[in-house]
Amino acid sequence: MEHKAPIQRRERHARWFLTLVSLIGWLSVGWMALHIQQPENFGVFVLLVGFLFVTEYYPISVWKGYTSLSFPLIYTIYAVEGLPLAMVIYAIIVLLVNVIRRRPLRIVFFNPSQLVLSFIAAVSIARLLEPFYSQSENSSLISVMLLTGAYYVINNLLVDLVLIIRPQTYPIQIWRTKFITELISGVISIIYIGVMFYVSNQNRGVIDVFSYFFFFSPLVGFALLSAIIVRLHTERNRLKALFAISTELNRWLPTKNWVDSIETSLNDFVDVDASVLWVKENGRWRVRFSHGQVVKEECMAPHGIKDFDDISETEVFQDRKKNPGIVPSCFDKALKAFVYAPIILEGKSLGMFVVARSRTHSFRQEDIQSVATLANQLAVVIKTRMLISEQEKRTVLEERNRIAREIHDGVAQSLAGAVLKLETANRKFYQKPAEANDILVDSLSKLRHSLKEIRESIYALRPYETERVGLKQAILKRIDVIKKESQLNFSFEERGKPIVLSPMVEKVMFDIFQESVQNTIKHAKATSVTVLLSYQKEHVLLKMTDDGVGFSLLGAMVKAKKDPHFGILSMNEQAEKIEATLQIDSREGEGTEISLAIPKLGLEGGMEHDQRHASG
Numbered sequence: 001m002e003h004k005a006p007i008q009r010r011e012r013h014a015r016w017f018l019t020l021v022s023l024i025g026w027l028s029v030g031w032m033a034l035h036i037q038q039p040e041n042f043g044v045f046v047l048l049v050g051f052l053f054v055t056e057y058y059p060i061s062v063w064k065g066y067t068s069l070s071f072p073l074i075y076t077i078y079a080v081e082g083l084p085l086a087m088v089i090y091a092i093i094v095l096l097v098n099v100i101r102r103r104p105l106r107i108v109f110f111n112p113s114q115l116v117l118s119f120i121a122a123v124s125i126a127r128l129l130e131p132f133y134s135q136s137e138n139s140s141l142i143s144v145m146l147l148t149g150a151y152y153v154i155n156n157l158l159v160d161l162v163l164i165i166r167p168q169t170y171p172i173q174i175w176r177t178k179f180i181t182e183l184i185s186g187v188i189s190i191i192y193i194g195v196m197f198y199v200s201n202q203n204r205g206v207i208d209v210f211s212y213f214f215f216f217s218p219l220v221g222f223a224l225l226s227a228i229i230v231r232l233h234t235e236r237n238r239l240k241a242l243f244a245i246s247t248e249l250n251r252w253l254p255t256k257n258w259v260d261s262i263e264t265s266l267n268d269f270v271d272v273d274a275s276v277l278w279v280k281e282n283g284r285w286r287v288r289f290s291h292g293q294v295v296k297e298e299c300m301a302p303h304g305i306k307d308f309d310d311i312s313e314t315e316v317f318q319d320r321k322k323n324p325g326i327v328p329s330c331f332d333k334a335l336k337a338f339v340y341a342p343i344i345l346e347g348k349s350l351g352m353f354v355v356a357r358s359r360t361h362s363f364r365q366e367d368i369q370s371v372a373t374l375a376n377q378l379a380v381v382i383k384t385r386m387l388i389s390e391q392e393k394r395t396v397l398e399e400r401n402r403i404a405r406e407i408h409d410g411v412a413q414s415l416a417g418a419v420l421k422l423e424t425a426n427r428k429f430y431q432k433p434a435e436a437n438d439i440l441v442d443s444l445s446k447l448r449h450s451l452k453e454i455r456e457s458i459y460a461l462r463p464y465e466t467e468r469v470g471l472k473q474a475i476l477k478r479i480d481v482i483k484k485e486s487q488l489n490f491s492f493e494e495r496g497k498p499i500v501l502s503p504m505v506e507k508v509m510f511d512i513f514q515e516s517v518q519n520t521i522k523h524a525k526a527t528s529v530t531v532l533l534s535y536q537k538e539h540v541l542l543k544m545t546d547d548g549v550g551f552s553l554l555g556a557m558v559k560a561k562k563d564p565h566f567g568i569l570s571m572n573e574q575a576e577k578i579e580a581t582l583q584i585d586s587r588e589g590e591g592t593e594i595s596l597a598i599p600k601l602g603l604e605g606g607m608e609h610d611q612r613h614a615s616g
Contacts (some may be wrong), residue, residue: 011334014166018110021158025113028120029091032084035144039081043209048077049089051220056097060226061233067185069223072153072192074119075144083123104336104359114158122150144193152186167334174492192219204351238370241269256369270370272355274331276309278350279343279382293332293356300536308342314585315340319360327354336360337369341375343382350382395577399555406453414450418443466506472498474510478517479531486521489528496535497585505598508574509542512582516544516594524548524592542596550586592606 019046039045047225055070078086091112098108126147131143156179163170184332196215200207255449274292276299278285285308288297315336317325325338335356345352353375357363466474472494501509513531520526526548534541568584571594580596586592 005578009166010167014162015106016161018106021117022106022109022113025091026056026109026116028087029116032087035084035089037082037150039085041209044212045077045081047209047212048073048216049093051216052077052089053093053097054220055223057091057100058223058227060223066230067181069185069188069219071148071185071189072196072219076149076196077195078123083120087119090119090403091116104360108483115155118151118155118158123155125150141194141197143314144197145190148190148193156182158287162273231310235456236271242373245269245374270355270367273358274335274356276330276354277351277378280349285352293335295332299327299330309349311340311342311352312344313342314368314375316368318361319364331356334358337362339363339371341371343375343379345379345383350379353378388502393547395504414446418450442506465505466510471501471506471509475513475531475533478514482517484522488521488526490531491528491532493534494533498535499540499600505578508578508580509596509598512571512596513542513544520546520548520592523551526591536600538600539597540600542591545591545593547591550588550590550592
């Protein structure tokens with residue numbers, strides 16, 4: 001409550017300020033309306049009013065913001081028809097544009113008041129300072145320059161006051177963007193009015209409606225052209241953002257943090273003040289992503305979320321006061337408009353994507369379509385991620401079943417054989433002690449071998465090393481163990497920028513590394529082994545090279561068909577699971593090189609390894 005009190009107080013102050021400016025502005029417009037005189041040239045007046053509406057309705061893109069080029073037209077109406085008519089028309093047109101654009105009611109009344117008061121104040125300042133420059137030959141030009149500068153300064157000060165008073169933060173970057181945008185607009189207005197003064201002083205005859213049309217047509221045409229360009233630019237950025245989101249989601253898909261990729265491109269795709277993604281996991285709704293003005297504790301609460309199952313189409317709530325939506329407590333009270341986009345695939349609800357803005361009626365049809373498009377993309381991603389998780393679970397189950405079969409076919413049989421022999425030795429112990437001793441020695445050898453296999457099986461059943469410490473550290477730890485158990489000299493090298501790999505990929509890479517090293521120890525008679533882990537442009541490469549006796553690959557494949565436990569077939573099957581390429585280069589007497597190349601597409605998470613992976 002202590003945190004909410006200042007926010008509510010600032011909201012109240014902002015509302016009072018908007019109301020005060022609106023009241024003063026519309027009282028001024030009302031007073032001006034009482035002093036309106038009939039236009040001297042009705043055709044010119046109608047033309048200027050039409051051009052004024054176009055420039056207000058189609059603001060131009062300047063630097064990183066938008067601004068209206070209506071000031072030269074307002075000044076011209078003021079110069080030709082007087083201040084009262086110019087202010088009344090200006091207020092009505094701005095009011096109409098805001099109503100058409102469905103702005104909030106307080107903004108509909110505030111914007112015209114702000115602009116009218118700024119212009120009246122600027123005219124007053126220019127008239128007040130007139131004695132200081134009235135004797136100059138260019139007094140008219142100085143007057144209009146002073147009026148223009150004062151108008152833009154006062155207008156921006158009023159906007160700054162609103163942005164400072166309101167609860168939302170007003171960072172210096174936004175102020176800088178607004179200031180430069182309005183500065184450029186002011187410079188354009190001064191140049192255009194300066195040209196107008198120059199042309200009017202050339203005594204080119206009567207200035208009629210056609211003169212005004214041809215003079216202001218470039219200004220209006222520029223506004224229309226800029227609006228078209230801005231729209232095309234916005235759509236291009238939207239498509240680029242959608243492509244970026246799709247690309248990042250595909251890259252992150254194998255990892256558990258796939259949802260993190262949304263945040264970077266979301267605001268480029270659809271500009272919102274808050275967004276939340278719920279995913280239904282094991283029958284429960286879980287927040288997987290939240291951004292902006294979100295009350296996270298409320299988002300995780302179960303109340304209201306059950307209603308998500310009832311939504312089958314995108315729902316829009318444009319005004320929080322009229323309809324607060326399904327989970328309004330999840331969002332800050334400053335947010336007024338919401339879009340709920342269900343994530344559905346094959347008729348099954350997988351999640352809910354919700355975005356919010358601080359302005360009522362701020363979601364246009366194209367915004368709603370964009371959110372729905374992203375929800376459809378997320379549906380495919382979530383379903384794919386579920387399938388990947390199921391595949392990983394099946395792989396773990398298959399691995400456990402394989403270990404169980406190996407124990408049954410290998411260790412269990414060896415132990416049973418050893419027990420039978422020990423029983424035989426026990427019977428012959430007194431009659432034939434020498435024969436009994438040979439049986440004991442043979443049984444002890446088999447029991448030691450069985451004990452080793454049991455230890456390896458227990459090691460395989462433990463949480464996988466790559467899941468606990470990462471691929472690189474798992475390889476280094478295994479190398480240290482092998483060094484203690486054998487006389488092999490190891491060298492390990494890592495190249496390139498590490499990327500995030502899925503647990504499945506890391507497990508397969510580590511298994512193939514282990515199988516390769518075990519084959520080297522058993523068969524190669526090598527003295528040294530080189531291990532390379534390389535993150536290349538298109539692939540992640542794991543290469544093991546030894547200086548052993550080598551072997552005939554053809555002979556090894558023939559042996560593999562006879563012996564299902566032979567390592568080469570197992571490594572090939574493992575590589576196929578992750579769509580990797582396994583290459584074995586070996587010749588008798590020339591050592592062996594085993595390379596595993598995993599395509600980078602779909603593996604990269606777009607970030608460096610975390611400290612768990614990067615350490616060491």
